Amino acid sequence: AFAQTLTYQPDHLLAGNNFAWIRATHPNEGTRDAELALRIAQAINRRTKHQNPNFLSTLAVAQAGYGRFEKAVETTDAALAILQRDPAKNAEEIAKHKERRALFVERKPFFDNLR
Numbered sequence: 816a817f818a819q820t821l822t823y824q825p826d827h828l829l830a831g832n833n834f835a836w837i838r839a840t841h842p843n844e845g846t847r848d849a850e851l852a853l854r855i856a857q858a859i860n861r862r863t864k865h866q867n868p869n870f871l872s873t874l875a876v877a878q879a880g881y882g883r884f885e886k887a888v889e890t891t892d893a894a895l896a897i898l899q900r901d902p903a904k905n906a907e908e909i910a911k912h913k914e915r916r917a918l919f920v921e922r923k924p925f926f927d928n929l930r
Contacts, residue, residue: 828862831855832873839877840927849880849924868894868905872912879915879924887919 832855839852856874863870871894879887895912898905915925 828859828870831859832870835859835877836873836927839873839880840925842926842928847880849877849882852877853881853883865893866897868897868908868912871897872915875919876915876925879919884919884922888916891916891919 835852835855837846838848839856841847852873856870856877859870860867860874865871871890875887875890875894878884878890891912895909895916898909898912902909918925
């Protein structure tokens with residue numbers, strides 16, 4: 816569905832972000848494509864001036880999936896800095912980001928369980 820949306824609306828940031836997330840974090844190796852996810856996430860973050868923590872999170876998981884763990888930590892730190900402006904509202908997201916950051920520090924990628 817995301818790929819189809821992007822075919823007709825290539826500037827749809829949310830669809831692009833969701834598509835990149837899936838390609839970076841899917842538990843099935845055959846579905847993952849870290850390089851594609853990284854390219855999409857980089858483009859989205861350039862367009863949003865690296866100010867959206869959700870988009871930054873996708874960039875971080877793509878960076879880690881591509882083996883760029885130090886960059887993934889830096890990107891996660893940037894997302895956390897934004898989220899921590901309102902810690903009560905963002906407590907759940909902050910916790911998720913910290914969990915993923917710990918993986919990246921250990922040089923491990925994040926794979927979503929896609930509940």
